[in-house]
Amino acid sequence: MSEDKRIVITGIGLTAPNGSTLKEFRHNLIEGKSGITLEEIRYMGKHPAGLCEFDEVKYQKKKTRRRGTRAGSIAIFCANEALVDSGINFEEIDKSRVGTYLGITEHGNVETEEEIFLLHENNLDTTLWSHHHNPRTVSNSPAGEVNLNLKITGPHYTIGSACAGGNMGVIQGVQQLILDEVDFVLAGGVSESAQTFGIFAAFAAQGALGSHEDPTKASRPLDIDRNGIVISEGGCIYTLERMSSAKARGAKIYGEVLGYGVNTDATDFVLPNTERQIQCINKALSKAKITKEDVNIVNMHATGTKAGDINEVAAVKAVFNDCTSTHVNFSKGHIGHAMGAAGALELAGNLLSFEDGIVHPGINVDNLDPDCAMKNLVINEAKNVGSENINIILNNSFGMLGINSSVIIKKV
């Protein structure tokens, strides 16, 4: 294939509950260090949640932070970190040929909840409702804040795709490069979900809000004693470009986006569908023109709900069960569910396997659910399989309303 149609990752910027650099994040994933803490949630008391520690005004003024959103500040931080990491001379490239595509689960709830809270504190006086409400809550906001910050005049938008958002941002970026709409891309996903009470209350009402006396143990995908999702914020943005341009400027290449699959269950608002997940994974394999045996790591979506875990394990087993060198892990035990950021973050967490040869574990599996047992599952302890044995990573990310996504990355 022409190197103009091959898309590679050349930079990564991220913030996760357990690390705000790729190196720190990777180290903590391998070491099994959780970033989940007990946090006071408005109206709801203390709950386990994943909050990120990063300097919100490292790349923007305090005033723009005040005007913008938490998701926007996460996006601005990640985008700038990715640019620095990419080594590109950003001042010299044509900003009208740069595209920003960010996956989101939802956007605007944080600001809306805050305004409604203040409304009730002030006798329902709507004249106190902020004029910043609209620009903060329009759904392109996090991507638009990035373009404002970096003076990018190319396209920007978000891809609303529930918890598949992180993968979907990457997929959108790849597509736009292949279509020659842009020459350089900032793509990934962000989430500010942990700053709202509504998402906590909704998962609690659904009986799907993760809890544990030790918050670092609350998110426990595939464990028989799991009791739900731990909500986190986070972000991960990649710089994507064509192989030809990356090679021309001598860029470091983390991996090539070899293929992807996206489809829809069309069966339920929230419950997953194993058959569709299998189809999605197979679609990605087909697009990447590889066989299942070529895949060395499958990062599961694995949210820590019984239905989610069991359905996905069944899908992964259906595709990969007879593969001898395919290892399976997941990341939400460490970082909780970073919603729109999850797919992009979890992919980043595995990318350095190409260099260090280590498969990071999924943690907090004290008693593996028998329905989740499968071959080559890497849990609780990292597994060093050697970098020569890790050439392809498949990253699953699924979301409500039945959206499924799988992204395949190849070592270059």
Place this chain on the structure above:
Amino acid sequence: MTNEEVKKVVLDIIEDVAPDEDITTLIAEESLRDQLDLDSMDFLDIVMELRKRHKVEVPSEDYPQLATLASCVSYLTPKMQ
């Protein structure tokens, strides 16, 4: 409120609305926009904060009265008695 107290009210709001700015060197008789990085959205914020914190209404036709620190004080002091 005295003139000094109203001045402090205005400065506290400007400090919150424009947190990157140094307000200690403001010249009272000179335009705020000439001395600080303030735009029309910031002035809307200042009006909003006056309403929120001190129940003071500034109708849009009076916005020019907020041009300098000194004009803010003389305009707002009678409203804040």
